[in-house]
Amino acid sequence: MFGYYIDLALRSLKRTPVLTGLMVLAIGLGIGASMTMLTVLHVMTQDPLPGRSAHLYYPHINPLPLTYKQPESGETPDDNFTWPDAMALLHAHRAVRQAAMAGGHLMVSPQRTDLQPFYVSGHYTTADFFAMFGVPFEQDSGWTAADDQAGARVAVLSEALARKLFGSENPIGQTVQFADPKNVLHGFRVVGVTRDWAPKPQFYADKTSSIFNEPDQFFLPLSVAAGLDLQVDGNQFGWGDASDPNSPQAKLPWKQQPTNSWLQFWVQLDTPAQARAYRQFLVDYSADQKELGRFQRPPTDAKLYTLMDWLARENLVPDDVRLQMWLALGFLFVCMLNIVALLLAKFLRRSGEISVRRAMGARKRDIFVQLGIESALIGVAGGLLGLAIAQLGLWTVRQRPDAYAHLAAMNPSMLAATVALAIVASVLAGLLPAWRACRIPPALQLKTQ
Amino acid sequence: MEIRPILSTLRRHKLTATLLTLQIAFTCAIVCNVAFMIANRVRAVSLPSGIAEDQVSAISSIGIQKGVNPVAQHAEDLAALREIAGVTSVVAVSRSLPLNQNDSSMGTCPNETSLDLAYKNQSLQGTNCVQPSVYDGTPGLIKTLGLQLVEGRDFTPDEFVQGQKDPPAVIITGALAKALYPGGNALGKTLYTDPGHPVRIVGIIDKLLRPYLRKPEQNYYSMIFPQITDQQWVTYVLRSAPQDRERVLKAAKAALLRVNSSRIIDPKYILTYSQIRTQYFRRDTTMIGLLIVSALGLLFVTALGIAGLANFWVGQRTRSIGIRRAIGATRADILRYFQTENFLIVTGGVVLGVLLAIGLNLLLMKYYELPRLPLWYLSVGAVVLWLLGQLSVLAPALRASNVPPVVATRSV
Numbered sequence: 001m002f003g004y005y006i007d008l009a010l011r012s013l014k015r016t017p018v019l020t021g022l023m024v025l026a027i028g029l030g031i032g033a034s035m036t037m038l039t040v041l042h043v044m045t046q047d048p049l050p051g052r053s054a055h056l057y058y059p060h061i062n063p064l065p066l067t068y069k070q071p072e073s074g075e076t077p078d079d080n081f082t083w084p085d086a087m088a089l090l091h092a093h094r095a096v097r098q099a100a101m102a103g104g105h106l107m108v109s110p111q112r113t114d115l116q117p118f119y120v121s122g123h124y125t126t127a128d129f130f131a132m133f134g135v136p137f138e139q140d141s142g143w144t145a146a147d148d149q150a151g152a153r154v155a156v157l158s159e160a161l162a163r164k165l166f167g168s169e170n171p172i173g174q175t176v177q178f179a180d181p182k183n184v185l186h187g188f189r190v191v192g193v194t195r196d197w198a199p200k201p202q203f204y205a206d207k208t209s210s211i212f213n214e215p216d217q218f219f220l221p222l223s224v225a226a227g228l229d230l231q232v233d234g235n236q237f238g239w240g241d242a243s244d245p246n247s248p249q250a251k252l253p254w255k256q257q258p259t260n261s262w263l264q265f266w267v268q269l270d271t272p273a274q275a276r277a278y279r280q281f282l283v284d285y286s287a288d289q290k291e292l293g294r295f296q297r298p299p300t301d302a303k304l305y306t307l308m309d310w311l312a313r314e315n316l317v318p319d320d321v322r323l324q325m326w327l328a329l330g331f332l333f334v335c336m337l338n339i340v341a342l343l344l345a346k347f348l349r350r351s352g353e354i355s356v357r358r359a360m361g362a363r364k365r366d367i368f369v370q371l372g373i374e375s376a377l378i379g380v381a382g383g384l385l386g387l388a389i390a391q392l393g394l395w396t397v398r399q400r401p402d403a404y405a406h407l408a409a410m411n412p413s414m415l416a417a418t419v420a421l422a423i424v425a426s427v428l429a430g431l432l433p434a435w436r437a438c439r440i441p442p443a444l445q446l447k448t449q
Numbered sequence: 450m451e452i453r454p455i456l457s458t459l460r461r462h463k464l465t466a467t468l469l470t471l472q473i474a475f476t477c478a479i480v481c482n483v484a485f486m487i488a489n490r491v492r493a494v495s496l497p498s499g500i501a502e503d504q505v506s507a508i509s510s511i512g513i514q515k516g517v518n519p520v521a522q523h524a525e526d527l528a529a530l531r532e533i534a535g536v537t538s539v540v541a542v543s544r545s546l547p548l549n550q551n552d553s554s555m556g557t558c559p560n561e562t563s564l565d566l567a568y569k570n571q572s573l574q575g576t577n578c579v580q581p582s583v584y585d586g587t588p589g590l591i592k593t594l595g596l597q598l599v600e601g602r603d604f605t606p607d608e609f610v611q612g613q614k615d616p617p618a619v620i621i622t623g624a625l626a627k628a629l630y631p632g633g634n635a636l637g638k639t640l641y642t643d644p645g646h647p648v649r650i651v652g653i654i655d656k657l658l659r660p661y662l663r664k665p666e667q668n669y670y671s672m673i674f675p676q677i678t679d680q681q682w683v684t685y686v687l688r689s690a691p692q693d694r695e696r697v698l699k700a701a702k703a704a705l706l707r708v709n710s711s712r713i714i715d716p717k718y719i720l721t722y723s724q725i726r727t728q729y730f731r732r733d734t735t736m737i738g739l740l741i742v743s744a745l746g747l748l749f750v751t752a753l754g755i756a757g758l759a760n761f762w763v764g765q766r767t768r769s770i771g772i773r774r775a776i777g778a779t780r781a782d783i784l785r786y787f788q789t790e791n792f793l794i795v796t797g798g799v800v801l802g803v804l805l806a807i808g809l810n811l812l813l814m815k816y817y818e819l820p821r822l823p824l825w826y827l828s829v830g831a832v833v834l835w836l837l838g839q840l841s842v843l844a845p846a847l848r849a850s851n852v853p854p855v856v857a858t859r860s861v
Contacts (some may be wrong), residue, residue, distance in 0.1 A: 006732040017755055018757075018760075025753070026750050026753060026754075029746055029750060030750075031581070046706055067570070089582070107713070108509075109513075111567060116713070117513055117713060118713070119713070121717075137669060161810065165746075182515075183513050183514070183515055183681060184515060197818050213538075318735055320732065324736075324739060327479070327483070327740075327743050328741075328743070330475070330479050331743055331746060331747060331750075332748055333475065333722055334475050334479070334750060334751065335733070335750055337471055337475065337754075338750055338754040340468050341468035341469050342754065342757050342758065342761075344464060345757075348465070349764070400731075402732065432464075
């Protein structure tokens with residue numbers, strides 16, 4: 001029966017080629033536009049570390065004074081950590097693993113004479129970073145907590161940077177020179193080389209740094225970076241009283257002052273019980289700090305975000321992209337309305353044929369299925385056209401200058417989803433006309449003919 | 450034209466007619482709002498910066514040599530850049546230029562009381578302070594950028610300070626002058642960015658756009674401090690004839706490397722001002738293109754729908770058209786019949802569409818901070834849809850009017 005219906009549908013579609021073409025074009029355009037934008041949204045909201053992300057959490061404590069008013073620009077100083085808080089959490093060791101970090105953009109001065117100095121991006125962090133995020137190593141490994149404590153001048157480089165600096169030589173044990181803001185060079189001993197590792201988005205970076213961009217090229221111990229006052233990327237906020245140069249905090253270097261936030265902090269917690277305990281630890285810590293007079297807000301404000309919740313909160317999807325997605329869906333909706341109207345007219349025009357089939361014993365259900373298959377066929381054709389249009393759309397997205405643009409491509413599941421969406425849309429569009437058509441009474445139509 | 454028979458025909462195709470009306474309504478709603486968004490973006494993209502855009506170019510350099518005094522190095526660089534043929538003037542700025550996204554802004558108050566209040570509240574709200582962008586530069590910035598000095602004077606040589614030191618004088622934009630001193634007469638008065646350091650307003654310039662745009666009413670809140678940068682990162686601003694810019698930039702890079710080769714000159718920061726502007730608005734221009742394409746796409750699909758359906762109806766009614774022709778209807782009558790029918794459906798769609806457009810605009814205002822849709826967009830949208838409807842129904846209607854009366858006598 002199925003084959004027969006397909007045959008019938010093909011005949012019917014062939015009879016009105018222009019109209020069929022119009023419907024296929026309409027659904028193709030709608031699907032193409034929608035899938036382009038859904039794919040962009042999909043790549044921007046995907047899990048950056050599949051399999052590991054469920055165990056990663058971002059603690060959130062709020063050291064801001066009660067009088068502090070959020071700036072209009074929407075920046076949130078409390079999303080980052082101050083040095084004393086990050087160090088306290090780090091040294092408390094209450095999580096399975098924990099690491100504090102900040103991004104940086106440094107000048108590297110190669111020892112090879114044929115290479116000019118250049119700038120690279122990387123992160124300053126603490127020992128657990130590599131094991132916690134599962135950074136794959138090409139050679140050796142990261143540094144130890146003892147190195148952090150001792151302020152050892154060690155570095156982990158990406159394979160790309162190591163190859164650029166040292167060519168075919170073994171980079172382990174070599175010295176790489178980074179410049180501080182005063183252009184003074186500092187040597188770091190290479191202890192490990194990572195394989196290409198670039199979670200997208202770079203969830204652990206401050207949201208104002210370009211987290212869809214270049215992967216990290218180096219990792220340095222945070223204690224050393226703070227000691228040398230190396231340059232830091234991203235939001236850096238201070239809410240201390242700058243007008244009082246005699247306050248005890250003003251004597252500390254900027255990075256270590258308790259009223260300046262600039263660090264990110266991630267923890268690994270393997271079980272829900274551990275997560276509950278850690279959240280309690282954050283509340284207790286905030287309560288202690290409040291008692292000491294450092295915090296002013298209620299300790300119960302302390303939160304623990306899962307990785308995906310944190311990304312949702314940071315709202316990495318630009319408004320423009322969301323707007324484009326709604327526009328595309330609105331477009332698809334209008335295209336569907338269009339197809340419903342056209343299918344309805346088409347089916348009702350065949351009232352004669354339908355009533356003959358009904359008179360010869362076809363049940364309402366048979367008519368419904370037959371017409372449904374015809375709609376689905378339009379959907380398949382429209383889906384294929386939509387796929388082509390979406391590929392074209394994604395190609396144009398990739399030409400955009402935005403950081404996320406180069407990621408815009410379909411994976412197999414998105415390809416399948418495109419065709420599926422097209423068929424679902426066209427079958428949905430066919431429902432009303434088919435239902436209306438199968439209610440055509442057999443006798444009446446025969447009589448008027 | 451008698452409308453009643455058309456209405457009764459439409460009543461027989463209630464569902465189809467309703468669907469078409471809905472499609473037109475949604476198209477109207479979306480297209481009106483999209484057109485409004487396009488207009489907003491076009492307005493943003495064409496904001497004047499206040500500088501001589503077609504004559505300015507910029508090149509950035511980062512000194513990497515230890516023990517070199519940046520200020521002395523910059524002076525040496527400037528002397529070399531001045532020698533380039535075609536360069537009429539050149540200055541060194543720390544980083545900021547209009548629309549180059551390197552914004553540094555400061556809470557600025559007309560008096561110390563307001564400043565104290567702002568410090569105490571940790572907020573500018575409730576004070577008469579604002580947060581303008583700060584520009585700096587070596588002597589000659591006004592001339593090099595081609596700024597329009599409307600009141601007061603340029604800085605005198607003794608007013609310049611090095612680095613971030615508090616300057617004695619400032620030149621501000623008219624917009625900032627009005628914000629700080631709403632009563633006028635800002636010239637000669639003072640402003641405060643730091644407690645205990647009054648800065649005298651010595652000049653007022655017409656316009657100077659900020660490096661990074663925020664709220665529309667604050668786009669021109671800018672001020673210039675007579676500060677000479679003492680940082681390794683420096684941007685040289687060159688003024689030349691428009692056609693010389695590319696050549697001047699190339700010559701500037703060579704000249705800088707000749708003066709001192711231990712520096713990094715990133716090709717990303719060798720730009721004519723037109724390129725800086727294009728980069729800033731590239732996302733908006735893409736969005737404008739996208740919005741135009743989707744509005745046209747929507748209108749296209751709707752036109753297809755109208756034409757497709759009209760075609761169907763003509764085919765379906767061939768016999769009745771023949772009968773009408775046989776009993777005396779002229780071709781024009783038939784043509785007008787279909788045109789009127791289309792007009793009625795589109796009118797229904799437009800009425801509903803206007804309501805939907807207002808609703809959609811309210812949603813966009815809530816979630817995307819879009820301004821209120823001016824009502825004339827709706828009337829233009831309605832006219833466009835009426836024209837579109839008439840245009841798409843024309844071919845099927847002409848076909849209908851060509852149905853010969855003899856069809857009436859044929860059996861199907």
